[in-house]
Amino acid sequence: MEKTWRWFGKKDIISLSDLKQIGVTGIVTALHHIPTGEIWPEEEILDLKRYIEDAGLRWSVVESLPVSESIKFAGRDRDQLIENYKISLANLGKCGIRTVCYNFMPVIDWIRTDLKRKQANGTYTLYFDKVRFAYFDIYILERENATADYDDEIIHQVRELDKTITPQEKDELIDVIIVKTQGFINGNVREGEQHPVAVFKRLLANYKGIDKQQLRENLKYFLERVIPTAQEHDVNLCIHPDDPPFAVLGLPRIVTDEEDIDWLLKAVDNPHNGLTFCAGSLGSGIHNDVPVLARKFAPRTHFVHLRSTDVLPNGDFIEASHLAGRANLPELIRIFKPYPDIPMRVDHGPLMLSDLDKKYNPGYSFLGRMNAFAEVSGMIAVLT
Numbered sequence: 365m366e367k368t369w370r371w372f373g374k375k376d377i378i379s380l381s382d383l384k385q386i387g388v389t390g391i392v393t394a395l396h397h398i399p400t401g402e403i404w405p406e407e408e409i410l411d412l413k414r415y416i417e418d419a420g421l422r423w424s425v426v427e428s429l430p431v432s433e434s435i436k437f438a439g440r441d442r443d444q445l446i447e448n449y450k451i452s453l454a455n456l457g458k459c460g461i462r463t464v465c466y467n468f469m470p471v472i473d474w475i476r477t478d479l480k481r482k483q484a485n486g487t488y489t490l491y492f493d494k495v496r497f498a499y500f501d502i503y504i505l506e507r508e509n510a511t512a513d514y515d516d517e518i519i520h521q522v523r524e525l526d527k528t529i530t531p532q533e534k535d536e537l538i539d540v541i542i543v544k545t546q547g548f549i550n551g552n553v554r555e556g557e558q559h560p561v562a563v564f565k566r567l568l569a570n571y572k573g574i575d576k577q578q579l580r581e582n583l584k585y586f587l588e589r590v591i592p593t594a595q596e597h598d599v600n601l602c603i604h605p606d607d608p609p610f611a612v613l614g615l616p617r618i619v620t621d622e623e624d625i626d627w628l629l630k631a632v633d634n635p636h637n638g639l640t641f642c643a644g645s646l647g648s649g650i651h652n653d654v655p656v657l658a659r660k661f662a663p664r665t666h667f668v669h670l671r672s673t674d675v676l677p678n679g680d681f682i683e684a685s686h687l688a689g690r691a692n693l694p695e696l697i698r699i700f701k702p703y704p705d706i707p708m709r710v711d712h713g714p715l716m717l718s719d720l721d722k723k724y725n726p727g728y729s730f731l732g733r734m735n736a737f738a739e740v741s742g743m744i745a746v747l748t
């Protein structure tokens with residue numbers, strides 16, 4: 365596997381020379397400053413590519429070329445936005461960048477309720493707490509009929525939480541769920557937004573009446589138009605699974621399990637229409653057996669996120685160590701052995717040691733990821 369690292373561009377506080385020192389060879393990045401929906405010009409792609417190559421590294425993967433909301437909910441301007449997407453893809457291909465990751469999650473990309481959950485060993489990790497998430501849905505968003513989506517036990521706990529939660533804790537919950545985890549990945553709610561909940565509610569309203577079937581059709585419509593361009597320019601598109609892999613906030617999610625992935629790969633049956641195998645996202649759904657999925661979908665996988673999660677008895681999920689958890693990374697490394705050129709990156713390392721007070725993007729601190737990178741590199745050395 366090619367050992368890559370997600371780096372957030374020239375402003376990232378982790379430098380490319382730091383990454384060279386720890387054995388990274390490929391870079392995963394994006395033109396983060398370009399707003400979603402606008403074209404990525406060739407000159408800008410080349411400029412960043414040269415910057416990476418001057419450091420003795422390779423720009424291996426784009427993560428992400430984000431898909432505009434209007435493409436997902438089939439808004440009036442979707443065809444224009446798809447045209448722009450095709451131009452960006454063609455420009456990437458012309459510059460020699462062959463792997464492009466994206467996702468098709470409505471409104472909100474990855475979801476966590478806590479960014480600093482203390483662990484027994486003294487490190488901190490990301491966490492998804494079912495009750496706190498339901499609280500956000502029912503009491504903060506006040507989504508119509510939200511209670512119908514939760515069982516009695518959760519609703520009871522949500523009511524109990526309402527008795528003790530402070531205004532500051534509520535603000536923090538909003539900040540984590542819809543601002544801090546989203547801003548740095550070109551999400552829909554920006555850091556500094558004065559009314560994040562109101563913005564978020566407006567975005568949710570775009571999906572009224574859009575069920576799983578309709579969202580699938582919108583994804584198919586998009587793929588039918590962009591895959592021929594990807595093929596022409598020899599670019600592999602690879603969708604990121606939904607994180608977490610189940611419906612949230614009344615929104616459908618369509619990359620959650622074996623049946624969904626089967627559907628997606630057959631919807632446009634072309635090798636350029638592929639998968640980002642995010643082991644942690646898939647593993648956070650108790651319905652998924654991660655190695656079984658890897659065995660089945662490895663031939664259409666273009667990029668691997670080697671990360672692991674654990675689902676707790678109460679349904680919450682947590683980032684596991686890269687050596688443990690439901691993903692079974694050693695087994696995945698064995699499964700991907702026949703694909704030696706496939707780029708992999710580690711993900712969501714714990715916050716630890718002197719990284720605690722630094723201003724890293726959530727899940728993207730240095731030392732925790734470096735530790736995971738060393739663990740995974742060791743596994744690769746032994747197993748392949």
Ligand code: DNO
Nearest residue numbers: 428465466467473474549604
């Ligand atoms: C979070 C990431 C996601 C991922 C996108 C890909 O840490 O794994 O934001 O980059 O979903 O489009």
